Amino acid sequence: MRIGFIGLGSMGAAIAANLIESGHEVHVFNRSPARAEPLREKGASVASTPAQAAQGTDVVFTMVADDAALDEVTLGEKGIFAGLRSGALHISMSTVSVAAAQGHAEMHRKAGFGFVSAPVFGRPDAAAARKLFIMAAGADEHLKVAVPLLDQLGQSVGIVGADPSQANLVKLIGNFMLSVIIETLGEACAVAGKAGLDPMHLVELLTSANFNAPPYKIYGSLIASQRFQPPAFALPLGQKDNRLMLAAAEALGVPLPLAGLIHDRFLTLRSRGIGADHDWSAVALCALSDAGLTGQERGI
C-alpha cells in the first residue's frame, strides 16, 4: 500500500521502518530532515512537506509530539489536508489531548477524510520489535482499513470504539496508570532501601509473584538501580501526558488525586533541574529523596 508517514522521532522512525519492511511504499516527512535519512536508506521516499508525503497515498500516519505539532502537520499551509486525496485515511498515533482528537475527527469528517486515533503503549525498543499495544478507535469503515496495518506494527490492537478521541482517552488513562506504578515503585523502593532490603531484590520478588506485568519489571529495574538516563520516554513528555490527563478529567468533572500527586512530582523535578535528559521514571526520585536515600549528589 502507498503510505505517508509523518513524524520520525524514536517511536515514529521505528514504526515507519517496520512498514517499509512489511513491503509498503512509504513516503516520510520529518521537520528536521536529518532524521529521514536512515529511512531513505531502508527504501522510503523523503518528502519535503507533509502535503507531499500525503499525496497519492491511501493512508497517512502521524506520530508527532503534541497537539500543536498535529495541528501544524495536518492543517498547516503545506499540511496533510493540502495533499491527501478525498476519502483517504489519516491514522493518528500521537498521544494528543482528547479535545484535539475530537476536533480532528470532526474536521476530517467535514473535509472528506477518514480519521482513526491509534495511540500506542510501548517504548522505542517495543516499537522496533513490533511489540506495541495499540488502542484504535474510529468509524467501522476506517477501522477496516487501519486495523490490518496496525496488526503489522504491534502485538495487539484493542478496538476502543467508534469515537476516535476515546482511544486517546484510553492512552492517557494508561499513561496515568503507568505514572502511578512509577510513584508506587519509588515509595516501595524507599521503604526497602531504608529497611536494609535491596530494592532490586524486592522488585524481583514482587515481579516473580503477582506483579508480573511488564511495567513493574521495566520500571522496577530502572528505579531500584536509580538508572534514569538516557531516557526512553523523556520526562517532559510524561509531564505533558499528565497535564492532558488532568485536563481531560477536569473537563469530565473527575478528581484524580493520584494524578495530582504525580503532577507535583514533575514540577518538583523540573524546578530542581531534572529535565529532558531523564526518563520519566525519574519521578521515583522524589520518593527516594524524601526518604533521604538520594539527593545531594543528584542535586535534588
Add this chain to the structure above:
Amino acid sequence: MRIGFIGLGSMGAAIAANLIESGHEVHVFNRSPARAEPLREKGASVASTPAQAAQGTDVVFTMVADDAALDEVTLGEKGIFAGLRSGALHISMSTVSVAAAQGHAEMHRKAGFGFVSAPVFGRPDAAAARKLFIMAAGADEHLKVAVPLLDQLGQSVGIVGADPSQANLVKLIGNFMLSVIIETLGEACAVAGKAGLDPMHLVELLTSANFNAPPYKIYGSLIASQRFQPPAFALPLGQKDNRLMLAAAEALGVPLPLAGLIHDRFLTLRSRGIGADHDWSAVALCALSDAGLTGQERGI
C-alpha cells in the same frame, strides 16, 4: 510430616486442607471450633488448644488475623510455646506487623524454636488451588525445612532473606501496591464512566495490553462492575494492613503519600458505614463517588 495448623479462616482452612491432601498428619486448632469440623472430615485431628495442636509436631503453621492473635496463640497460657518440642519450627503465614515479626523471631530464638515468616499473596480461591505466591524469610536451617512444605502450597516461594520480619515487610509493601492499584482503577473507571466509555471495556483493553497482571484483572473486573460484596478480603483487614505499612514506614522515616491517600479512603468508607461485609476493593468507591457516579444508593 506431623504438622500443627492454627487459624482456620478462609485462607487457613484452604491451606490446611492442602496439607492434609498432600499426605501430612495435620493437627488443627481454631478459636471457634465449628470451623475445624470440615477439616476433621478431611482427616485432620482437632486440638482443643494451640499447645495441643503443636505437641509432637515438627512444624506448626499459624494463619491468624493480627499481631494480638499471633501473640495469643503463640505465647498464651495454652499457646504454641507450651506444647512445641525444642528445635521444632513455627511457620507464621499471617500478615502481621514488622515489629511483631521482629519480636517473635527473637523470642523463638531464645526459647529454642525455629521461626520462619511466610506471608502469602492470593485470595482464598488461590489458596485452595495452590496458586499462592509465598514470601519466605528465616535462617537457612529453618528455610530448608519450610520451603519444601511451602512449595506444596503455592505456585512460587520467594526467598526474602535471613531476617523473618523482612518477609512481612515485603508482604506489606505488596498489599500497599495492591491498594494503589485499586485506587488507580477507581480513578480510571471514574474517568471512563463519565466519558461514556464502559469501564469494563476499559479494563479489558488495558489488561489485554501491558496491564496484564492478575491484580488488574481481578480488581478491574470487580471495580468496573462495582461488585464489592461478598468480600474475598474484607475491608477492615485491608485497612489494618494499610496501618501496618504506614507504621513500618514511619519507623523507617519514609513518607508514603500514596498510602496516606488510601488511609483516608478507608476512614471515609468506614465513617459512611461501609465495613466488613465489603471487599477492600470498595476503596474504589471513593473515586467513583467523588466523580458523582455512584453514591446515594450505596449510602456514600
Add this chain to the structure above:
Amino acid sequence: MRIGFIGLGSMGAAIAANLIESGHEVHVFNRSPARAEPLREKGASVASTPAQAAQGTDVVFTMVADDAALDEVTLGEKGIFAGLRSGALHISMSTVSVAAAQGHAEMHRKAGFGFVSAPVFGRPDAAAARKLFIMAAGADEHLKVAVPLLDQLGQSVGIVGADPSQANLVKLIGNFMLSVIIETLGEACAVAGKAGLDPMHLVELLTSANFNAPPYKIYGSLIASQRFQPPAFALPLGQKDNRLMLAAAEALGVPLPLAGLIHDRFLTLRSRGIGADHDWSAVALCALSDAGLTGQERGI
C-alpha cells in the same frame, strides 16, 4: 473626578455606589442593563457600551468576572480602548489571571493608557462598608492617581509594586490561603463534631484565641453551622480562582499540594451537584461528608 465603572455584579455595584457617594461623576456600564438601574437612582449616568462609559473620563474601573470578560470590555468593538482618551487610567479590580494582567499591562502601555491592577479582598458587605483590603500595583505615575481613589473604597491599600500582574498574583495567593482556611475549618469541625464538641463552640474558642483573623471568624461560623446558602462568593468563582492559582504556579514551576487538594474538592462538589447557588465555603462539606457527618440529605 469623572469616572467610568464597568461591571455591576454584587462587588462592582457596591464599589460604584461608594464612588458616587464620594462625589464623583460616575458613568456605569453593565452587560445586563437591569443591574445599572439602582446606580442610576443614586446618580450615575448609564452608558450603553464600555466605550461610552469610558469616554471623557480620567479613570475607568473594571470589576468583571474573568479574563474573557476583561478582554471583551477592554478590547471589544465597543470596548474601553474605543472610548478612553489617551493618557487616561484603567484600574482593573477583577480577579484575573497573572498572564491576562501581564498582557493588559503591555497592551495599555502600547496604546498610551495607564493600567493599575487593584484586586480586592472582602465580600460584598465589606465592599459596601468601604472595608475592602485592596492590593495595588502599577507604575508610580499611575498609582499616584489610583491610590487616593482606592483609599476611598477600602480600609487599606497595599502597594505591591510596579508590575500590575503582581497585584493579581497576591490576590490569587490570598484567595488560595482563604481556600486552605476553609478546608482546615472543615477538617477541624469534622473532628469536633465526631468528638461530641459543638463545632460552633470550637470556632469561638479558637477565634477568641490566636486564630482571631476575619477569615476564621467568617468562615468558621458558616462552616460550623453548615450554612452555605445563599452565596456571598459563589463556588464556581472560587473554583476559577483555584484554577488561576494552579496555572500561575505551574508557569512558575511551583508545586502547590494544598491547592491541588482544594482543586479536587471543587470537582467533587460540582460532580455531586453543588454549584453556583452555594458559597465557596461549601468546600468544607467534603471533609464533613467524608467523616460521615453530613451528606445524604444534601446529596453528597
Add this chain to the structure above:
Amino acid sequence: MRIGFIGLGSMGAAIAANLIESGHEVHVFNRSPARAEPLREKGASVASTPAQAAQGTDVVFTMVADDAALDEVTLGEKGIFAGLRSGALHISMSTVSVAAAQGHAEMHRKAGFGFVSAPVFGRPDAAAARKLFIMAAGADEHLKVAVPLLDQLGQSVGIVGADPSQANLVKLIGNFMLSVIIETLGEACAVAGKAGLDPMHLVELLTSANFNAPPYKIYGSLIASQRFQPPAFALPLGQKDNRLMLAAAEALGVPLPLAGLIHDRFLTLRSRGIGADHDWSAVALCALSDAGLTGQERGI
C-alpha cells in the same frame, strides 16, 4: 496559694516564674535539676521528686513533654499521686494525647483528686509575657479553682467544657491549624519567590490585610526569611502533635488530608537530617525546596 509546678522546660519555667511573681508559694520539680536553679533564685522551693513538689499543695501544675512523661510524674513511684492530698487539684498544661487525658481524668477521679486539662497556645516569649491563650476543661468545681489561676498566666482562658480531654483535643486541633498555616505560607512564599516578589513583602501585604492573626505574622516572618533556628517550638514536638492529631482523628473516624500532608513533610525533613535544632516552621522548607528555591546549602 501553695502550688506545685512540675516540668521546667522553656514553657514551664516561664509560667512557674509568673506564678511566683504573682505571690504564690511555688514548689518546683524538674527531671534535670539544673533548670530549677533560676526558679529557686526567684523564690521557688526546689523539690527532689514530683511527690515532694505536690505535698501540701492545693494545686499542682504539670507542663511536660509527652504522655509518657505525664504518666511518670503523676503515677510513678515518687509521682504526684504519692504526695498530693486528697481533694487537691492537678492542672495539666501539657500537650498530650486525647486518650491520655481521658485516662488521667478517670484515674484522678477514682483516686480522689481533681483534674483539669489546660493546654496553651503561645510560644515561650508569650508565656513569659502572660500572653498565652489557654483552653481549660474539667468539672465545674475544679474549674472554679483553676480558672482564676490560669487568668494570671495568659491573656484569655477559653472554657471548653466538662470533659478534660476535650481541651486537649482543641489544643491538638489548634496546633494542626497552625501547621497548615506554616505549610500554606511555605507554598505562598515559594510562588512569590519564583515570581520575583519578595516573600517578606508578600507577608507584610497579607498580614496588613485580612490575614492579620498572630500566626501569619510570626510564621510569615520566619518563613519569608527562612530563619528556622534557633527553635521556639522544636520540630520533633510539632511532629509529635501531628501524630497525636492523626491518632485522635483516626479513633474518631475522620480523614484529615491536610494533617496527612504535614505528616509527610515532617518525615521528609527528619530523613534529610533536619531535627530538634530547627523550629517546626521549617516544615515550610519542603515547599520552598520542591520549588527549587532552597535546598543544597541546607542539605535538603
